[in-house]
Amino acid sequence: MADRKKISSSQNPEKVKITEISRRDFLKAGATAVGAGILSSTLGTKARLFAAPLPAEYVDREVDSCCQFCQVRCTTKVQVKDGRVVNVYGNSENFWTGGAMCPKGKSMVELTYSPHRLLYPLMREGSNWKRISYQQALDLVAGRILKVKDDFPDDYAHRVAMLEPLWESRESELAAKMALRLAGFPDLCSPGDACIGSSATALKLCLGSAVSPTTLDEILNAEIAILWGANIAEIYPPYMRWINLAREKGVKIVYLDPRSTPTSNFCDLQLMPRPGTDGALILGIIRLLIHENLYDRDYVASHINGFEELAQAAEPYTPEKVAEITWIPANEVVAFARSLGQRKRTILWMGGSISRYTNSMQTVRIIVALQALTGNLSGPGKGIMNVQGGKPGGDEKFMEIYRDPNLEPRLNFRKVLYNMKRSRVKVLLLNASYRRYPDTNKVRKAISNVDFVLYRGFFMDEESQLAHLIIPATMVYESEGSQYGAQRQVVWRNRVIPRPGETLEDWRFYTDLGKKITRGAFPSVNSAEEIYELLRKVSPAWKGIPIERLKKSPTGVTWPGASPDQPDTRGTLYPDNRFLTPDGKVQLHIPALGPIKWKEPKGSPKSNKNKAKEFPLIFTQGKVVQHWQQTYTNWSSYMAQFSEGNYVQAHPETVRDLGIKDGDWVYLETKLGKLKARVKLAKSILPGVVWTPSHPAPANPFSGNSGYSINSIIPYYWDKVSAQFNGFGCRLTRA
Amino acid sequence: MRKIGLQRFTCLFLFVFFLLTAGMTVSAEEKKELLEGKTVNINTATAEEFAKNVPLIDKELAERIVEYREETGDFQVLEELLQIDGFTRKMLRRLKPFFLLEGLGGDECTC
Numbered sequence: 001m002a003d004r005k006k007i008s009s010s011q012n013p014e015k016v017k018i019t020e021i022s023r024r025d026f027l028k029a030g031a032t033a034v035g036a037g038i039l040s041s042t043l044g045t046k047a048r049l050f051a052a053p054l055p056a057e058y059v060d061r062e063v064d065s066c067c068q069f070c071q072v073r074c075t076t077k078v079q080v081k082d083g084r085v086v087n088v089y090g091n092s093e094n095f096w097t098g099g100a101m102c103p104k105g106k107s108m109v110e111l112t113y114s115p116h117r118l119l120y121p122l123m124r125e126g127s128n129w130k131r132i133s134y135q136q137a138l139d140l141v142a143g144r145i146l147k148v149k150d151d152f153p154d155d156y157a158h159r160v161a162m163l164e165p166l167w168e169s170r171e172s173e174l175a176a177k178m179a180l181r182l183a184g185f186p187d188l189c190s191p192g193d194a195c196i197g198s199s200a201t202a203l204k205l206c207l208g209s210a211v212s213p214t215t216l217d218e219i220l221n222a223e224i225a226i227l228w229g230a231n232i233a234e235i236y237p238p239y240m241r242w243i244n245l246a247r248e249k250g251v252k253i254v255y256l257d258p259r260s261t262p263t264s265n266f267c268d269l270q271l272m273p274r275p276g277t278d279g280a281l282i283l284g285i286i287r288l289l290i291h292e293n294l295y296d297r298d299y300v301a302s303h304i305n306g307f308e309e310l311a312q313a314a315e316p317y318t319p320e321k322v323a324e325i326t327w328i329p330a331n332e333v334v335a336f337a338r339s340l341g342q343r344k345r346t347i348l349w350m351g352g353s354i355s356r357y358t359n360s361m362q363t364v365r366i367i368v369a370l371q372a373l374t375g376n377l378s379g380p381g382k383g384i385m386n387v388q389g390g391k392p393g394g395d396e397k398f399m400e401i402y403r404d405p406n407l408e409p410r411l412n413f414r415k416v417l418y419n420m421k422r423s424r425v426k427v428l429l430l431n432a433s434y435r436r437y438p439d440t441n442k443v444r445k446a447i448s449n450v451d452f453v454l455y456r457g458f459f460m461d462e463e464s465q466l467a468h469l470i471i472p473a474t475m476v477y478e479s480e481g482s483q484y485g486a487q488r489q490v491v492w493r494n495r496v497i498p499r500p501g502e503t504l505e506d507w508r509f510y511t512d513l514g515k516k517i518t519r520g521a522f523p524s525v526n527s528a529e530e531i532y533e534l535l536r537k538v539s540p541a542w543k544g545i546p547i548e549r550l551k552k553s554p555t556g557v558t559w560p561g562a563s564p565d566q567p568d569t570r571g572t573l574y575p576d577n578r579f580l581t582p583d584g585k586v587q588l589h590i591p592a593l594g595p596i597k598w599k600e601p602k603g604s605p606k607s608n609k610n611k612a613k614e615f616p617l618i619f620t621q622g623k624v625v626q627h628w629q630q631t632y633t634n635w636s637s638y639m640a641q642f643s644e645g646n647y648v649q650a651h652p653e654t655v656r657d658l659g660i661k662d663g664d665w666v667y668l669e670t671k672l673g674k675l676k677a678r679v680k681l682a683k684s685i686l687p688g689v690v691w692t693p694s695h696p697a698p699a700n701p702f703s704g705n706s707g708y709s710i711n712s713i714i715p716y717y718w719d720k721v722s723a724q725f726n727g728f729g730c731r732l733t734r735a
Numbered sequence: 736m737r738k739i740g741l742q743r744f745t746c747l748f749l750f751v752f753f754l755l756t757a758g759m760t761v762s763a764e765e766k767k768e769l770l771e772g773k774t775v776n777i778n779t780a781t782a783e784e785f786a787k788n789v790p791l792i793d794k795e796l797a798e799r800i801v802e803y804r805e806e807t808g809d810f811q812v813l814e815e816l817l818q819i820d821g822f823t824r825k826m827l828r829r830l831k832p833f834f835l836l837e838g839l840g841g842d843e844c845t846c
Contacts, residue, residue, distance in 0.1 A: 158818070201839060361839075409814060412840075414807040419818060592809075592839050720809055720839045 054079050054087045063496045064091065064554070066483060067105035068167055068476040069628045071388050072236050073485030074101040075554055078477055078496045085109055085477055085497060090238070093554035096216060096487055100238035103626045107636040108476055112497075114635055116459050116701060118472035119501025129470075134502045137471050138509075141427075142516035144452045145183065148426045157408040161187040161416045162429040168473065169481020169493065171531040172506030174398070176431075179514030181403040182521045186410040193413050194436040196355045196388045198722035202364035203386065205590050207377075208580025211390055214347070214383030215487045215558070215570045219246045221381030222347040224339065227255045228278065228367065229351030230387050233262035234625050240266065254336070256281075257353075258620065259649070259691055260684035271336065272686055273326040274606075275620050276727035278354060279363040279598035282370050284322030285337040287314040289373055294341025296375035303372065303577050306588030306596075310369050313596035325598075327686065340374060345381030352388050353622065356726040357601040358719040361593055369596075372586045378574040390486040392559035394541025401538055402523070413437070414718065420446040428453045430463055431506070433631050435697065435709050438723050439672060439716040456506065459635050461699045462709070472503045479505040481528040482550060484559070487570070490545055491556035507531055592720075602717040603671070603728030615729030617654065618689045619670060621710055627695035630709060634697050640704030646677035646696050648732065653687040655679065655732060665735035668692060670728065672715055675708035676735050690730060778809045778838040789833045796821050809838025 053062075059079040065088070067074045075091040088109055092099030111117075121137035122129040132140075149156045162180060166172040180188060192200060200210035207213060219225050219242050232239050243253060243266050255267035258275050273281050289295045290311055300307050319330035326333070340346055348371055354360055367384065368377070376382040411419070419425050428450045437443045447453060447466050455467035464470055477496035484490050499505070507528050514522035525531050529547055536542045544563045550556065558568035578584045588596065600607035605616050623629070626639045633639050648668050660666060662681040667674040668690065677692065685691055696707025717724040773788040777800075780788075785797035792800070796819070803819050804810065813834055816822045 205839075409812040411815070411818075412808065412811075415815065415818065418803065418807050592837055718808065 053077065053089045059086065063494050064551075065477065065496055066491045066493045066556075067101060067108075068483065068493075069104045070236060071390050071484070071486040072097065072102075072238050073483055073489065073491050073556065074105055074238050075491060075556065076101060076105060080496060083497065085112055091554045095555040096242075096485070096489070097238035098241045100241060102237045103639065103642070104628050104633055107626075107633055107639050110636050110638050111458075111632060112475050112477055114459075116635055117475075117500075118458060118460065118464075118470060119503055120472065121502060122470045124468045134471065134504065137469060138512055138516065140469060141429075141454050141471075142513060144427050145185075145513075145517050149184070151426075157184055158187055158411055158416070158419055159425055160185040160427045160429075161189060161411075161420075161425050163189050163191075163413070163432055163434060165191045165432055166506045167483070168476070168479055168506045169483060169528060170490075170535075171481040171528040172510065174395075174531050174535060175507040175510035175514065175525075176429075177399065178402040178522060179510045179517065180429075181399070181407055182514065182518040184404040184407060186407050187416050188410065189413040189416055191432065191436060193718075193721060194438075194723050196352055196386065196722075198360040198719055199350060199355045199364045199386060201721050202361040202593070203368070203384075205593065206365055206368040206581075206587050207574065209393070209573060211393070211488060211573065212384070212386040212486060213377065213574060214385060214572045216242050216385060217570055218381055218383055218572070219243075219251065219347050219349075220249055222246070222251050222345045223343040223381065224252045224254060224346045226346065226348045227253065227257075227263060227267065227351070228348055229257060229353035230255075230349045231257060231261045231263045231351060231353075231622070232349070232387070233266060235352070235623055236387055237625060257351075258686045258689050262625075264684075269336075271328055271332065273328055274686065275618050275689060276357045276359060276601035276604060277326040277598075279359055279366050280317060280325040281322055281328065281333065282363070282366045283314045283596075283598055284317040284319060284326075284333050285340060286310065286366070286370055286373060287317050288319070288334060288337040289341045290314065292338070292341065294338065295373040299375040299577075300373060303377075303579075304369075304586045304588060305583070306586075306590075309596055310373075310588050317598075340370070345379075346371070346374060346376045347381060347383055347385065348376070349385045349387065353726065355722055356724060358717055358724045358727075359599050359601055361719055361721060362596065362598060365588065365590065365593060365596065366598070368586065369588050372588075377579075377586065378572045378577045380571070383572055385486075387486060390488050391484050392488060392490060392541065394539045394559075395535060397538045398535050402534075404521075417443065417446050420449055423449045425449075426451045430455045430457075430467065433461075433463060433629065434466070435462060435630050435711055438711055438714040438725060440709055440711045441672075442716060456509065458632055459700070461631070461635075462697060465699075471509060472501070473509075474499045474503045474505045478503065479507075479528070481505075481507060482532055482547075485556060488559045488573075489556035489568075490550060490559055491553075492547060492550035494551070601727030602724060603715055605729035611729050615669070615671065615731050616688070617650075617730050617732065618726075619668075619714075619728055619730040620689060620691045620726040621694045621714075622691065624693050624695065627693070627705075630695050630697045630711070634695060634700040634702070634705040636705075637702055640702035643695070643702075643704035644678070645704060646675055646692065646707035646710070647680050648677045649680045649682060649685050649691040650732065651683060651685050651687040651689070652681045654690070655681065658732065658734065660732065660734060667733045667735050668713070668730060669733060670713045670715060670730045673713045674733075675710065675713055677707075679732065690732065694725075772833050774833050774835050777813070777834040777836055778804065789830060791826055791830060809840075810836060811838065811840060812836070 059081055061080050063078045065076045065078045074097045075094045076088050077091055079087040090099040090101040120131050121134055123132050145160055148159045166176055204210040253267040255263055255270045258272050264270050319333045322333050323330040354363055371377045371384055430453055434443050453467045455463050455470045456473045457463050478499040480495040482490055482492050544566050545557050546564055558570050581587050605612040626642045627633045664679050666679045668677050697709055700706055772790040775784050775788050782797040782801045785792050786794045799819050816827055
């Protein structure tokens with residue numbers, strides 16, 4: 001391995017250079033130009049246009065909307081001329097974004113009018129597609145589902161399944177759940193297990209709720225903000241205004257990531273741990289805090305269950321051992337730990353990347369422990385944030401009412417896949433990309449065993465290849481409904497333009513389907529608003545959020561809201577350090593998780609010498625600012641101009657002995673297979689680690705976005721809850 | 736997370752007692768197995784532990800249970816056993832008291 005000290009810490013000369021640039025940029029940027037500034041820093045000067053509204057003379061009307069992509073949930077203004085969307089820009093009154101939005105949201109103007117969009121139902125006939133009417137398509141789906149009940153009267157429950165999500169709106173999700181659950185089919189597969197399911201589950205086990213324990217505005221009250229794997233500038237750029245505001249107030253920003261990223265530009269210190277070793281680093285910090293009596297004894301005594309177990313688990317992690325595991329020098333581990341022990345207010349922002357390892361639930365438990373130990377779980381300037389998530393709770397009663405009385409327990413995706421492999425699933429409602437899962441070839445093969453696959457998509461993409469019927473879905477400006485964001489906010493999105501062709505909103509399709517397959521049990525609803533009101537009627541937590549309140553707010557309403565008059569409840573979810581666990585304390589002793597410990601991620605080259613010989617490098621992947629996973633932003637030519645297909649980022653030391661030069665074609669190989677990519681050599685990533693973008697997909701018309709699906713070479717490793725996408729072994733060879 | 740296990744020995748005794756006295760069709764060999772069986776944690780037991788401690792489960796079925804668990808994650812409900820080839824509803828009814836169910840949910844999702 002190369003000289004780690006040079007690249008693993010704040011001493012990294014590359015890092016120092018970019019930090020200087022960032023500070024200069026930061027001083028130049030005025031508060032009102034934050035949105036455009038962030039975008040220009042990540043995408044270049046072309047992005048400066050993003051935040052600009054068109055002059056009034058070019059616009060007939062302007063409609064309040066929101067972006068459907070990530071959980072920042074930017075509210076927007078959509079401008080329409082002659083019945084056509086001509087522009088979208090961020091709503092400057094949004095408390096969280098200040099009017100910023102990222103290029104993904106902007107791409108919707110082009111995608112809405114894409115010539116590649118599917119506008120009418122299509123039925124497969126051999127190798128061809130036949131256009132049919134929506135009514136024919138609906139009857140076909142309903143008939144197939146009802147036939148399952150006829151064919152398997154005593155054993156039908158797990159023979160119909162759905163792959164969520166239904167991000168188009170909360171009402172769509174509710175309509176789909178009502179339709180299937182009232183018909184006796186429980187298997188709606190949430191996307192959490194390929195997303196942040198493990199960190200959400202660990203938060204729930206430790207603190208009693210799976211959502212972010214505090215909101216972003218608390219960062220301004222902190223002394224230190226730790227961005228743990230949270231590449232905010234790249235993944236959630238509208239939030240960067242809060243980082244800038246925090247810096248203005250003197251908050252020290254510490255960033256942990258094995259690569260220098262756009263977020264590095266905005267931090268005071270970056271530590272670069274080896275991927276998947278975060279838990280070991282935190283245990284080392286905890287050990288030092290305990291040894292040097294830098295923790296809050298009173299808080300521990302009154303608010304934590306499991307401190308002894310934690311202390312015992314942390315004891316082996318001396319600074320030297322932590323340095324050996326994480327590649328961060330021991331003196332830096334010690335300095336970082338002491339700085340946390342000596343500051344009073346630390347807020348910790350967990351990136352989605354923490355959930356990408358098979359040790360992630362342990363890591364999140366240990367993060368909770370660190371914040372608890374220093375008395376930083378609740379209060380001004382304190383807490384933990386989860387960059388994704390934020391779905392308001394309170395729908396348990398709704399789910400209890402709208403179900404078949406004999407509904408069987410739900411199976412998760414892995415269990416449904418097990419059944420698909422054995423040809424037991426007869427109907428699959430495919431609402432999202434199956435390519436979200438690792439070893440996508442295995443998933444595709446299993447889905448191909450299903451008798452009838454309905455796809456609710458937008459384009460002739462990879463999912464359509466598996467479908468027997470396509471009923472195309474509406475896009476964001478063509479539907480209305482509520483959505484939620486990472487700050488526990490609920491936002492209402494208005495319809496802007498009519499739906500084209502015979503495209504359909506998800507809530508409408510599942511309402512129509514529900515009325516056909518539930519034998520009269522589906523409620524009489526005919527709009528997204530009526531479905532929303534169904535939830536409000538039965539769920540006390542939603543009483544305080546009438547639609548009118550949502551429509552008036554440029555930010556959305558922060559849940560929970562017990563009454564319409566109650567102000568937004570930003571900040572900690574746990575006032576008075578009373579957690580939502582049975583005894584109100586932080587739970588570190590969790591039998592279902594086993595003892596507190598750190599383990600190498602599955603397949604790590606560091607866990608096995610034989611594996612290290614064959615696949616010596618550590619694989620990591622992630623998003624880039626212009627793409628949303630591997631799905632429809634790939635169909636935007638605007639996004640393609642910023643994309644380069646498959647590429648692999650590696651440190652020059654990593655390929656020194658392979659004779660590989662910058663820009664060469666290489667094979668990125670794992671135990672499942674290989675893909676061809678260009679190599680980008682940079683000292684901004686740890687030697688021995690490679691990184692590749694996650695979005696390329698084969699089926700789209702633009703060379704910049706096209707490429708091999710990286711999930712097809714990601715081994716099928718899981719922890720108890722979630723799939724792993726990073727941290728296993730790989731190698732590079734010359735192509 | 737669910738727990739089955741509170742006073743499980745008492746429940747097990749009462750269950751077997753009920754089974755044996757209620758006139759259900761149980762062979763002499765099955766009666767012996769049921770009385771000698773022991774409770775195992777369905778989410779941590781090895782194939783050997785299943786086969787050794789749980790009545791009516793032979794080595795092959797035990798291996799299929801472990802294979803299912805490794806492939807699909809923790810059991811959330813005991814009814815999931817019905818997904819496994821060779822595990823019948825009748826077996827499920829009889830064997831419920833022999834399984835301690837303590838595991839993690841599959842996919843808590845907040846997005």
